[in-house]
Amino acid sequence: MFIYTIATIVALVFVLLVSMFKILREYERAVVFLLGRFYEVKGPGLIIIVPIIQQMVRVDLRTIVLDVPTQDLITRDNVSVKVNAVVYFRVVEPKMAINNVENYLEATSQLSQTTLRSVLGQHELDELLSAREELNRDLQGILDQHTDNWGIKIANVEIKHVDLDDSMVRALAKQAEAERSRRAKVIHATGELEASAKLRQAAEVLNKAPNAIQLRYMQTLTEVANDRTTTIVFPMPIDMVAKFTEVMKASNKEE
Incomplete structure (x- = not known):
């Protein structure tokens, strides 16, 4: 019995000694309490916890x-x-x-x-x-x-x-479609406004140079002639009609 008692005591002491040592990873900390009161924060690595009178709670510091x-x-x-x-x-x-x-x-x-x-x-x-x-x-x-x-x-x-919900999704789709339509109309109107401004500037330039109007007219006739059409109607400029009339009047006077 004495031997068994000694063996039991030795085993208990060994277990207590082993339980005193704790290993904490790099991301762990031990909140140590001494007789129920906060004592300190330990770790990482090897720490010693006195059995019975000290307790610890592991805390993970990772995200x-x-x-x-x-x-x-x-x-x-x-x-x-x-x-x-x-x-x-x-x-x-x-x-x-x-x-x-x-x-x-x-x-x-x-x-x-x-x-x-x-x-x-x-x-x-x-x-x-x-x-x-x-x-x-x-x-x-x-x-x-x-x-x-x-x-x-x-x-x-x-x-x-x-x-x-589905009803709200459909409402948002209609709203987005209306917004896209509004933007398209605004862009179209802006383009028309810019085009009209450029046309007005071009008209002012052509009015300052009458010969440029004739050149533009001839260029338009050339472009029309290149198209594959069977019948082409050429508008007669008023200036040409007036000159033709003057020539006819001059010839009648000579006769």
Whole structure:
């Protein structure tokens, strides 16, 4: 019995000695408590934890990817949409992450959901679809402010999807089509205005040089002659008719 007792004691001491040594990876920290009170943060590498009187909680310092579930919300212009997002955060103060909140992962998830609904509900649908980068920055700033007391740093927030019902999709398609039609009409009207201005300038130049009008007329006749047409009607300029009349009058006087 004595031998068995000694062996048992030796085994217990060996187990206690082994349990004293803990190995933490580079991205891990140990929040150590001494008799229930916070003692210090240890790690990484090899650390010693005194059994029974000391306890430790491992904390991962790597960036955590948190998928925010789809949230139903109503925008400021009374459009019902479904939005989901992803949040990237990491623990920067292990002591605060363990002592100030019961479960920092769950707390961050719940805070992200409520913040997503409250912030995006203050904007119109067009802003949700076109100003995502600005909304991402707003969400990040608000979440980072609220999680600062938990020792958590929000690295980034990204809105992934904004889902609409079929009726709203059709309405947006009609709106986009109307917008494209408006732009086409504006571009066409602008082109007509610029063309009329150029034609007016050309008319002023031709009026200053009458011979240029005749050259332009001859060029037009040449272009028409090159076309494969059976009948060509040439308009007679008024100046040519007037000159022909003067010639006829002069010949009649000589007779």
